[in-house]
Amino acid sequence: MTPQQIWTSYYTMMRREFVRIIRIWSQTLLPPVVTTSLYFVVFGTFIGSQLQPIDGFSYIQFIVPGLIMMGVITSAYSNTVSTFYFAKWIRNIDEILVSPTPDWVVIAGFVSGGVLRGLLVGILVLICSLFFTHLAIANVFVVLAALILTSVLFSFAGLINGIYAKGFDGISIVPTFVLTPLTYLGGIFYSIEQFPEFWQNVSLANPILYMVNAFRYGFLGISDVPLMTCFAVLIGFTVAFAVVSIYLFKKGTGIKN
Amino acid sequence: MQEEISIKDLRKVYKTGTAALKGVTLSIEKGDFFALLGPNGAGKTTLIGILAGLVVKTGGEVSVFGSSIDKDPVTTKSHIGLVPQEFNFNIFEKVIDIVVDQAGFYGIPRKEALARAENILKDLGLWEKRNEPSQQLSGGMKRRLMIARALIHHPRLLLLDEPTAGVDVEMRHGMWDFLRKMNQGGMTIVLTTHYLEEAEKLSRTVAMINKGEIVLNEPMAGLLARHGGKKLENIYLDLIKQDNEQPS
Ligand SMILES: Nc1ncnc2c1ncn2[C@@H]1O[C@H](COP(=O)(O)OP(=O)(O)OP(=O)(O)O)[C@@H](O)[C@H]1O
């Protein structure tokens, strides 16, 4: 295929996904906005007003970046895992597999769908947060880099889950038992400096902590861990998941007999 | 290299251990209308899946119009149009989107794809339904939608896996005319079907496969003549019965 044809194929996948996300916006965009708004109300306004500031920021300001990140992570992940699994289940993935579109473009198409939904949700949640508090941006490049890398990372992760999933329970086990706990324990609601040393070290094993902190640094200019470490973790996981996805596609795991 | 579809000693063993193809060798001439017949589970869909790049073969070699499916899948895939046995489009998507998106996956720009889709959907009597979600089509219309989707990139080889299952008599005749026209235009067609009358009417060459092995492969006219006016259906039944009685 010529680069022009490859672009057309990629554009087709993206267009299809964009139309789908917008068409069923009440399932794809609304839920994370509602959930995070509830967090803003309950933790930010009601409970947060009784809490000490953290590093000079009010509690709600402290948790906003992490809550945006939470929306981005779950949206990107669930988008690729569900679209890929659905395409596999109804077998319309064959529409792409019979075409000359290279594997890496197919992967890019699915991942971009997740990124698209992650970014849309991120922006919507950010806008919502402005109704509850004011936010300054300390470093816009850090914000954008953390946002995009995180959505790419979790889109790949969702894709890998979708490739392996053999049934509908297979697409909900990881989000429920791995992703949700890691997210809640990923330093969204607290600074790990408030922990005893042992629990600080345990927290450092959680990759989501680094994403939340990188993103928070972009807004507030504060982070529990060095910024470079955050980006190293982000890039490391993204590359690893990308390599695994490409390998699984080449092998045809879950998609070719 | 020959301009044909060449299948040599093709083998497929599924992960479950089922040997679906046990050394199939076939050659399909360019421009042929080729019927691949055989009982349920004989290996027809497996063979077609390997040609289309959906099933990974265990052994053997396949080339399509001179290009190997292993070495040059981009070329072979762009030559092939597949009408699968099972419905495999998104039921929530509109008819027109299904066809136009398929063109996109072959690198055909949207504007051109829309023009092509209009022609093909009109030819297949689906133009009025273009803005309906595909789940609202009847069974026969869904079959035709899959034919439209397979033709959008103007393939040279059309693989039809039971394209007329569930299609009414009148529509079936319409589809036959349509396929004949395609074939006369130079398209090579491979057809699997359980309606032997259909194969008899349409195809020039016939192969029969049973339990993953080819048991017959010859021109239709010759076969019918050799059996002195017997119907294809009866020839088929005798042959499969005979083959099943042989110790394997
Ligand atoms: N995905 C699969 N995994 C394991 N075995 C399979 C798979 N697909 C097909 N088979 C087996 O391979 C054999 C050939 O199946 P295939 O679908 O090719 O037959 P067919 O000739 O198309 O039959 P039909 O006329 O019923 O469509 C059968 O024994 C079938 O059970």
Ligand SMILES: [Mg+2]
């Ligand atoms: Mg079949």
